Amino acid sequence: MPAQFPLKLVDRRMLAPTIGHYQFLRDDGQPLDFQPGQFIQVHFEYADGTATKRSYSLATIHDHALGAGDAVDIAVSFVPGGAATALFEGLDIGGHVSASGPFGRFCLQPGDHNARYLLIATGTGVTPYRSMLPLLATAMAERGVEVVLLQGARTPAELLYSEDFYAFAVAHPGFRYVPCLSRELPENPHPDVRHGYVQQHLAEFAPNPATDIAYLCGNPDMVDATFEALKDAGLPTPQVRREKYVSSK
Known part of the structure; x- marks a missing residue:
């Protein structure tokens, strides 16, 4: 199982009627080294205690020439009755979620020579x-x-x-x-x-x-x-x- 780390919510706003922008900081003193196009997984439990997770692509913009940035930005779709929706809607500024990653290969490739x-x-x-x-x-x-x-x-x-x-x-x-x-x-x-x-x-x-x-x-x-x-x-x-x-x- 991938190692998990805490994320602290520092900002949120609505991007669309049913989609929120959530900005976190990794709260264990470590940067989140990622390549644009990768995603993280947020881990939580259903009401019956069953462990589950959801994947969210990183929307973070930072200057990669300067190394990994501190912000962790994601867009969250709100689904009526959804367990993940309840998690994020109930999350106050300063609250925490547990995450793992980054994962994925949907990235720009250094060897690309396209026009x-x-x-x-x-x-x-x-x-x-x-x-x-x-x-x-x-x-x-x-x-x-x-x-x-x-x-x-x-x-x-x-x-x-x-x-x-x-x-x-x-x-x-x-x-x-x-x-x-x-x-x-x-x-x-x-x-x-x-x-x-x-x-x-x-x-x-x-x-x-x-x-x-x-x-x-x-x-x-x-x-x-x-x-x-x-x-x-x-x-x-x-x-x-x-x-x-x-x-x-």
């Missing part, structure tokens, strides 16, 4: 891309790589971390942020806002096996449909990196 990243996400699947922003900035500066982020949501209120992505796009001309909204558009949409699902707008960006590496994260149906579309466009499987999110109570 463009296609980052595609729905729901909380966008959180790893938030943590990747400093590394993407380095890749754009050093390799001239371009980045397109297609983020799917139903409404503007459900676009998680959109303010971070819009600000990053302003500061980095090689980064294009494309929100895809399936139900409701904002009153004065940005020119890059699209109506529909992310997989419906993928063809607009002409996926190219000679230049692209794609990352897919979020709803399993979206991941599967987009993976098939990328295969049809000629991208070999090693150039498509996937992580599926399945909601648990």
Whole structure:
């Protein structure tokens, strides 16, 4: 069993009507060394005492050239009647949870020589891309790589971390942020806002096996449909990196 460590809640806010942003500090004096794209597991017990856990991708942004940061940021989906929802909703500032990790390989690879990243996400699947922003900035500066982020949501209120992505796009001309909204558009949409699902707008960006590496994260149906579309466009499987999110109570 992986070693567990305490996390102390220092801040929280609502990102969307049913999703909260929780910021913790590791409370045992150790940094959380992680690669953007990895996740932690939060351990707790059901009411009957049965041990369980939930996985959360790290949304933390820090300068990896300076080493691991102190903050541990995650996005938590609230599920009616969910045990994890009760845990987080009942957690006060200064309260603790037990965690382990980091885990996972959904990360940018040092050996990548691609000209463009296609980052595609729905729901909380966008959180790893938030943590990747400093590394993407380095890749754009050093390799001239371009980045397109297609983020799917139903409404503007459900676009998680959109303010971070819009600000990053302003500061980095090689980064294009494309929100895809399936139900409701904002009153004065940005020119890059699209109506529909992310997989419906993928063809607009002409996926190219000679230049692209794609990352897919979020709803399993979206991941599967987009993976098939990328295969049809000629991208070999090693150039498509996937992580599926399945909601648990």
